[in-house]
Amino acid sequence: MSKDKAEGADVNAAAALVEDKKKKIRDEWSACLSSLAETRDKLEFSRLYEYFAPRVKAYIIRFGMNPAAAEELTQESMLAVWRKAHLYNRSKASASTWIFTLARNQCIDRLRREKAVEYELPEEEADPDQRHYGEHAVVAQRMEDAIAKLPEAQAQVLYLSYYEGKSHSEIAEQLGIPLGSVKSRLRLAFSKLKAHWGEKSEN
Amino acid sequence: MKISHHFDDATLIAYSSGTLNKGMALLVESHLEMCENCMEQVQTSNRIGGDLLRQIQPVAMKSGSLDQVLSMLDDVEPEAPVVSRSHNAEVPASLVEYIGDDLDALDWKTMGMGVQQYDLKFGGAGAARLLRIQPGVSVPHHTHTGNELTLILRGSYSDEIGRFQVGDVADLDDQLEHQPIVDTEHECICLIATDSPLKFSGLMGKLVQPFIGL
Numbered sequence: 001m002s003k004d005k006a007e008g009a010d011v012n013a014a015a016a017l018v019e020d021k022k023k024k025i026r027d028e029w030s031a032c033l034s035s036l037a038e039t040r041d042k043l044e045f046s047r048l049y050e051y052f053a054p055r056v057k058a059y060i061i062r063f064g065m066n067p068a069a070a071e072e073l074t075q076e077s078m079l080a081v082w083r084k085a086h087l088y089n090r091s092k093a094s095a096s097t098w099i100f101t102l103a104r105n106q107c108i109d110r111l112r113r114e115k116a117v118e119y120e121l122p123e124e125e126a127d128p129d130q131r132h133y134g135e136h137a138v139v140a141q142r143m144e145d146a147i148a149k150l151p152e153a154q155a156q157v158l159y160l161s162y163y164e165g166k167s168h169s170e171i172a173e174q175l176g177i178p179l180g181s182v183k184s185r186l187r188l189a190f191s192k193l194k195a196h197w198g199e200k201s202e203n
Numbered sequence: 204m205k206i207s208h209h210f211d212d213a214t215l216i217a218y219s220s221g222t223l224n225k226g227m228a229l230l231v232e233s234h235l236e237m238c239e240n241c242m243e244q245v246q247t248s249n250r251i252g253g254d255l256l257r258q259i260q261p262v263a264m265k266s267g268s269l270d271q272v273l274s275m276l277d278d279v280e281p282e283a284p285v286v287s288r289s290h291n292a293e294v295p296a297s298l299v300e301y302i303g304d305d306l307d308a309l310d311w312k313t314m315g316m317g318v319q320q321y322d323l324k325f326g327g328a329g330a331a332r333l334l335r336i337q338p339g340v341s342v343p344h345h346t347h348t349g350n351e352l353t354l355i356l357r358g359s360y361s362d363e364i365g366r367f368q369v370g371d372v373a374d375l376d377d378q379l380e381h382q383p384i385v386d387t388e389h390e391c392i393c394l395i396a397t398d399s400p401l402k403f404s405g406l407m408g409k410l411v412q413p414f415i416g417l
Contacts, residue, residue, distance in 0.1 A: 026257070042273055049269050054261030061262060063221070071265055075272050083282045093246060097253025104221045104252060112225055147254065161220040162255050168217060169349055169398060179349070179376055183213035190212045194247055 019145070029095035037086035048095070049078055056103045063107050063165040073110055077103040107165075146196040147189075154189035157182055206238050208364075208371035212248075214352070215241060219248035226323060226331025226396035230352045230372070233295035233394065237370045293356060298394070302333070306357065306392055311335055318342070329398040336360070336391045341384035349399030351375045358391035360384060 029051065036044050053074050060070040060077075080102050088098055147155060160166045160174070168186075172179045210218075210231065217223050218231045235242050294304045301323055302309060311319040317340035323331040329349070333356075336342065353373040360367055362383040367373055375381065385391040 022257075042276060045276070046269060046273065049272065052256070053264050053268065055256050055259050057264060058259045058262040059256060062259075067262070070262075071268065074264065075268060078272055079275060079279060082276055083279050086281055093249065094253050096256045097246075097249050100252035100256045101249050103256075108221045108228075147251065158216075158251060161216060161222055162252055165220065165222055167222045167224075167398065168213065183211065183376070186213040186216050187211070190216060190248065193251065197247070197250065 015145075026094045026096065030090050033081075033085060033088050033095040033098065034090045036082075037088060045082055048081065052081075052096075052099050053078055056099065059100070059103060060107055062163050064111070065107070069110070073106055074103070077106045080106065146193055149196070150189050150192060154185050154192070157185045158189050161186070204237055204370045205368075206240070206370045208367055208373060209238065209241050210234065210244075210352075210372055211374045212244065214350070214374050215244045216248050216251075219245055219252060224327055224329050224396070224398055225325045226329060227350070227352050227398060229297055229301070229331065230354050230394055230396045232297040234354055234370070234372050236295045236297060295356075306333070306335075309333070316340065329396065331394070331396040333392060333394055336383075336385045336393075338385050338388050338390060341382055349376065349397060351395065351397045354394045356392045356394060358385065358389045359387055360391050360393075361386040 029048070032044055032048055035041075036048065056077050057067075057070050057074040060073050061067060065073060077099070081099060084102070088095075093101075147158060150158070156175075157171055160171045166174065168179055168182045172182045175182070214223075214227075214231070218228060223231065231241075235245060293306060294302065302321070309321045311321055313319050317337035319335040321333040321335075323333075325331050334342075336358075351373075353367070353375075355367050355369050355371050357369065359369070360383040362373075362381045363379075364373065364381065366386065367383075
């Protein structure tokens with residue numbers, strides 16, 4: 001396979017540069033979060049806030065909250081970052097992964113509380129509107145390279161799980177495929193991502 | 204504790220993406236306390252969420268939101284690290300909040316045929332219950348319309364897949380029909396969480412369905 005060897009090398013070098021840059025950004029935020037625990041520096045917290053709060057808000061909206069609730073929940077999540085910073089362990093997760101899990105837990109708690117109330121109200125028509133349908137292709141472009149490299153069918157089930165908070169059964173119903181297929185696609189996607197990421201930790 | 208049966212990766216992804224119902228998430232957390240292997244898998248799948256957060260199109264916060272939060276920082280105490288209180292090791296810490304730490308002290312409801320249950324009453328579709336099954340008793344053949352997770356807390360059982368002991372999880376879906384049987388002279392207590400009702404097959408199953416109603 002000597003064809004376009006030089007060009008191929010260039011492309012690889014460019015890809016490596018992009019990868020490097022991403023890693024640098026990731027490391028920078030992880031370092032920032034790590035030091036926050038010791039310094040309790042509000043300036044450092046503000047930096048984290050400016051970067052992560054709008055992202056956390058976007059995630060929470062995708063998960064099914066209205067913008068006002070998302071705004072409030074984002075503030076609560078960022079307060080939790082401040083409160084729990086000393087529990088953050090850089091060797092286990094990047095800052096973005098850690099903040100994602102905090103935001104996710106806030107989200108789940110809130111949705112469960114709301115659902116608990118909903119059960120007492122008359123059931124509303126299920127919303128058959130598939131407004132995000134087909135959007136996954138666009139979003140996939142924005143996703144990290146490893147995920148974007150997955151076959152579309154696999155990226156799609158990951159997208160529906162993480163971006164839209166859909167359960168396996170809901171995904172099966174939406175795509176019109178058996179539950180078993182949803183799971184096997186997720187399994188395949190997961191094993192490819194693991195192979196791509198290689199190492200056990202993110203740093 | 205040697206754990207030989209773990210979760211399906213697909214289940215851990217559902218946990219990581221926050222899409223499991225309360226009972227199933229609680230069951231996963233209980234197993235994670237005991238299982239480094241699954242914990243590692245969850246850390247990897249959380250990474251998908253972390254990547255998502257960096258890639259997502261941000262939505263601007265309202266002006267003044269940072270100042271609002273900054274003004275609250277002095278009022279919040281750093282959270283104390285979780286100290287695992289000493290409790291009966293039989294009940295995972297995640298579960299203690301809901302059922303206390305003494306399985307024998309629970310208000311078990313007898314369902315007949317050597318089976319007792321304790322319903323965690325989480326509401327919603329699916330169910331989360333403890334089943335207490337006497338030695339030699341088998342739960343009728345059943346399949347599932349959705350997913351069923353089981354975590355063994357005491358004793359053991361065997362079914363078509365293998366032998367399940369304390370700490371092991373069975374992660375089943377509609378592909379499988381199984382009939383667990385308690386395989387020692389000791390009772391078996393397990394936590395079962397589902398996202399939809401079980402389907403029992405056979406006459407015995409049809410009789411017991413209304414009582415178990417899992």
